[in-house]
Amino acid sequence: MTANTDTAAHTDIDWSTLGFTYIRTDQRFIAHWKDGAWDAGTLTTDNTLHIAEGSTALHYGQQCFEGLKAYRAKDGSVNLFRPDMNAARMQRSCDRLLMPEVPTEMFIEACRQVVAANLRFLPPYGTGGSLYLRPFVIGVGDNIGVRTAPEFIFSVFCVPVGPYFKGGLSPVNFIVSDYDRAAPNGTGAAKVGGNYAASLLPNKEAHDRGFGDCIYLDPETHTKIEEVGAANFFAITRDGTFVTPKSPSILASITRQSLLTLAHDRLGLKVHEGDVFIRDLDQFVEAGACGTAAVITPIGGIQYKDDFHVFHSETEVGPVTRRLYDELTGVQFGEVDAPEGWIVKVD
Structure with missing residues (x-):
């Protein structure tokens, strides 16, 4: 040593x-x-x-x-x-x-x-x-x-x-990438370094065009949203349903799984895991990316080909996204009661 x-x-x-x-x-x-x-x-x-x-x-x-x-x-x-x-x-x-x-x-x-x-x-x-x-x-x-x-x-x-958002929780814009994050039946569901090495170039190209990161579509049909950079995607529909993609090539985010539970049990939302088609962005009033680092990154808008779709706002966080963020961070910092088994104490 x-x-x-x-x-x-x-x-x-x-x-x-x-x-x-x-x-x-x-x-x-x-x-x-x-x-x-x-x-x-x-x-x-x-x-x-x-x-x-x-x-x-x-x-x-x-x-x-x-x-x-x-x-x-x-x-x-x-x-x-x-x-x-x-x-x-x-x-x-x-x-x-x-x-x-x-x-x-x-x-x-x-x-x-x-x-x-x-x-x-x-x-x-x-x-x-x-x-x-x-x-x-x-x-x-x-x-x-x-x-x-x-x-x-x-x-x-x-x-x-430190906190991921130095200026407070604020929306970020993303662009749909032509690159594939993972191959069908590949290692997309595993947290392996190769997945991240392959994302460096798409990430740089997104930044060069003024976006926070890129959105990857499913590698087989290029019609469905899978991941947002190194995070999972979620959206809120007009009728108040929490929607998130489900695919064998998506890395199962623990933050996303936690948000699914809190959205249903604490906020009373309907939840749905399934196909999220890129053509259906107008069905969502809020959207975000979720993962360990930022918990939630609100998505202001998504550039897909020649169209730019704005959700709630490019400058203001949507009300449901804000409630989800506050509830989850409240659990993590002990400000609100945690569901059973979610917290392990360090002596």
Whole structure:
């Protein structure tokens, strides 16, 4: 292990200017899979991985990752939001890439250890910040052929992050991309790095044209909305139904699943998962993208070919979107009661 000598200044972080960038924290968790089993794992101050040059993660993309947050609650306690859902999704990703699953108990315990070991980096309640956790699994070991790795690493590190919206919750415009995010029957439903590497060029082209990001249509027919950049799509219909796409090539967002529950149980909305055709944008009065980083990004308008469709407003957040955002962040920060099993406390 290498002693961490550059974190002293982080005790005086200006929480009001905190963004979504890498900050080295004190400790991270690391475990190794060899001879058919995971070891117990340990916390370490070393933030550098030492892996074989032939590791499958480097050459063949055999890796997956997760993203979740810890929050300083209103009562001073520390909340992990639905880590069992992240554990289950990582297990599905591991299965898809022929990597050993990380047991749910091991996943949650690793997250708890990392949060507890880095509490001085957890933004205080009221700042809007949180502690972002990045669990990942990579294939390592001496190898050259296209095959599953002989060994694997599971690790979790954390970074303090500020609120995604520095100027408050505000709508963003998006453009429909001609690129495909994933292939039919491919790895779209797995949280693997290759999906994100392929999105870098479409994202840049969207930014170059003045849009926040791009919208991907289904790879088979190019008629249905699937994802919004690296987030899931949702919309509110004129009759008050919460609608979100359903497809085998969409990454199942834990935020989206949570919003489905809250929309139905707390806001009394009808909910529907199914096809969302790009031709039907005029049926929606509000729309948004949802994911761990921003929770909800309201969508002001969508550019599709020569048409630009505005939902509620390009400058104001729709009333249902606002209520959904307030309800979910209220659960995460302990301001409102959480559904059973959604919050794991860190001692």
